Amino acid sequence: MERKAIIVLLIVMLPAFAFSQCRRFTKVSCIPALGEYIPNENFNSAVLIPGDQAELMMTFYAGQDYRVLICTEDILGEVDYTLSDESGKTIFDSKNMDRGFMDFSVAKTQQVKVNLSVPDRPSTNQLIHEGCATVLIGYKEKG
Amino acid sequence: MSYRMKNISLWIFAAALCLTLGLTSCGDVSKDDSLTKANTAADGQTEQQADRVKKIFYSIPSPVEMVSLIQDVGSRYDYSLLNKVENRTKYSSAKSKAVNLGIYGADLSYTSVFNQNQESILYMSCAKQLADELGVSSAFSNETIARVEENLENRDSLLHIITETFYELDAYLKENDRSNISAQVITGGWLEGLYLASKMVQMYGKGNELSDRIVDQRLALKDLISLNKAYNKDGSLDDVLMDLESLEAIYAEADAGGSVETQVAADGKVTLGGSPAAKMSDAVMDKLIVKTIEIRQKYVM
Numbered sequence: 185m186e187r188k189a190i191i192v193l194l195i196v197m198l199p200a201f202a203f204s205q206c207r208r209f210t211k212v213s214c215i216p217a218l219g220e221y222i223p224n225e226n227f228n229s230a231v232l233i234p235g236d237q238a239e240l241m242m243t244f245y246a247g248q249d250y251r252v253l254i255c256t257e258d259i260l261g262e263v264d265y266t267l268s269d270e271s272g273k274t275i276f277d278s279k280n281m282d283r284g285f286m287d288f289s290v291a292k293t294q295q296v297k298v299n300l301s302v303p304d305r306p307s308t309n310q311l312i313h314e315g316c317a318t319v320l321i322g323y324k325e326k327g
Numbered sequence: 328m329s330y331r332m333k334n335i336s337l338w339i340f341a342a343a344l345c346l347t348l349g350l351t352s353c354g355d356v357s358k359d360d361s362l363t364k365a366n367t368a369a370d371g372q373t374e375q376q377a378d379r380v381k382k383i384f385y386s387i388p389s390p391v392e393m394v395s396l397i398q399d400v401g402s403r404y405d406y407s408l409l410n411k412v413e414n415r416t417k418y419s420s421a422k423s424k425a426v427n428l429g430i431y432g433a434d435l436s437y438t439s440v441f442n443q444n445q446e447s448i449l450y451m452s453c454a455k456q457l458a459d460e461l462g463v464s465s466a467f468s469n470e471t472i473a474r475v476e477e478n479l480e481n482r483d484s485l486l487h488i489i490t491e492t493f494y495e496l497d498a499y500l501k502e503n504d505r506s507n508i509s510a511q512v513i514t515g516g517w518l519e520g521l522y523l524a525s526k527m528v529q530m531y532g533k534g535n536e537l538s539d540r541i542v543d544q545r546l547a548l549k550d551l552i553s554l555n556k557a558y559n560k561d562g563s564l565d566d567v568l569m570d571l572e573s574l575e576a577i578y579a580e581a582d583a584g585g586s587v588e589t590q591v592a593a594d595g596k597v598t599l600g601g602s603p604a605a606k607m608s609d610a611v612m613d614k615l616i617v618k619t620i621e622i623r624q625k626y627v628m
Binding site for chain 1: 379381382383384385386387388389390391392395396399432483486487490491493494495497498499501502509513516536539540543546547549550553589590596597598599600604605
């Protein structure tokens, strides 16, 4: 009887452990990469699967420097992302970048859009891979 | 305790835990775990894939960005502007606790930016107590409080700790299907930043970087309204939305400014924008300031 109760406890707690996976992943693997930039206080993280897309909108203030960091779990493979300015012009494209973050200054306050796209890989078996994707934003006063 | 009593206690504990976890986390299981799931559809695309919609986030600038500018433009520290710590016991509903947690968080950023150590401890304590009452104790752990106390003299480290703490709080709320509470905390923080900037403009005058930043809030406000709408499934954010929309109506009277032109310097450094910024007449600015103070006053009581 005691064993049954312990099994019930374990079954119930498994999803709770899974909930905090993105939070832990972001804290351990992503936030340190912001370096000297002060992190934004909004948690923008989701579990994505192949073929998924995500979009983030945020206002960036004039007179400040920013780092936008895209952080994804390896299981998702190469996640494509772009950053476009208020006019819709693509400023950064992960296809042309050799690092996982984008640093820039802002001369005029504006809304910037970040688009993420998880490649839709053909399935070789009966499994779909899920993984966390996080968009982190850090700022610092213009140096 | 007898063996039978132990078993009964264990079952009661298991049942209580089932109920608690079920209540706090039942909405997001399929979204927020990170497991590998079986593909069962015949055409190669699972039902799970077919049902997926584009995930849209709205991120709001941190209050610390506003209060840092308040200090940069040479304003003097004014403790009387902040929400009084004694007010904390007046907040009894989840909504008032959440909004004022955001307000106290912005006040904590303000005291920290100005290196006011004693006040920073007081506001950290207020924020912690409201977080505890909202069931989000984990973000304000003893370790976090100790880190704050150790770094009181180091402004940059302190700001990092504060923003990381509120980031952790936001993560916890979102992962536990309490995004409406998260939206209220974020709204409180944004509103307090706008309020403090407004009071400074009243004291020191318009036509400076701070009044420009107030004008620029129209964009953050647009995202904040979208964020609150996205999480307003049960109508709990109707009142907040009404207040934000009343500010939006005033912002609509301002000139939106010119189009942007992004520049890339020879060294690869990217600068976004550069064209004329948005403008707001003094009369509209005054109206906005009065409305901001009125809404903020209603929340702090």
